[in-house]
Amino acid sequence: MLNLSTKSRYGLRILLQLAQCRGSGRSCKVRELAEQQSISDAYVEQIMIALKGSGLVFSARGRNGGYLLGRVPADITVLDVIELFEGRIDLVGCTGPEQRCARIAGCLSRTVWQRLSEAFRREAAAITLADILNSPPACVSEYSI
Template identity: 45%
Template sequence: MELSCKSEYAILALLEMATHHESGEPMQIRQIAAQQDIPDRYLEQLLATLRRGGIVKSQRGSKGGYLLAREPWKITLLQVLECLEGSDMQASKDKINPKSLDSSVIEDIWQEARQAANSVLQKYTLQELREKRDSRQQLDIMYYI
């Protein structure tokens, strides 16, 4: 299992938005893109997908931009990835007749791996991701002093 570029960019953008969440002011695409080194046009597409999925909301006008739709501690990484990548868990459960006994065993193990990964992703919120990042920044600062 690998994190797609699309998901990584989206999580970076959401992390930036979580950092500025307390201000209550929307962030513009160019702000987020500059801070996280994400191409503007690609970020625009990602944010549109996240908006349709209820992860972010947009605000129009001169002071417009994007905001998290909920508090950072209420948005899990699993919700973000399911919004972007879709959930293929149901497709695996719907397979009635595997091709062979060997295929069935492999499918069972793959299903278990997916459930374990989803469990970890469900455990972490944007707030926790932000806190982990902040604590690592503190360690880096302390290391250089």
């Protein structure tokens, strides 16, 4: 099973919250982010270090300081977030830049894995924070838990 780390998932949630704050013209403090996302302050701080280092967010000092998006929501993709925390997404080692397999030359399945990796990356790159914020809320069925 392909599982993304909690840093990727929480990083996306934090960025979406920052995008919402941006829409109201304000910054967000760590405490607010932590409370809204049900994440510890310490874990939010760890995530923010990576987000700041990548330029996806920046911090403002002072009484009304906090965190702000470093780019407009339409310029931040899901792929940006995932690859920040996970590294380059390739489903198997032979499809990435390192191509860690001695069987590459004669492997019939390698092109399948390449196509799937490229499709994942293409789809993740096509979804921006703005797309997520502008999409209608998910329908809740009577069977959802």
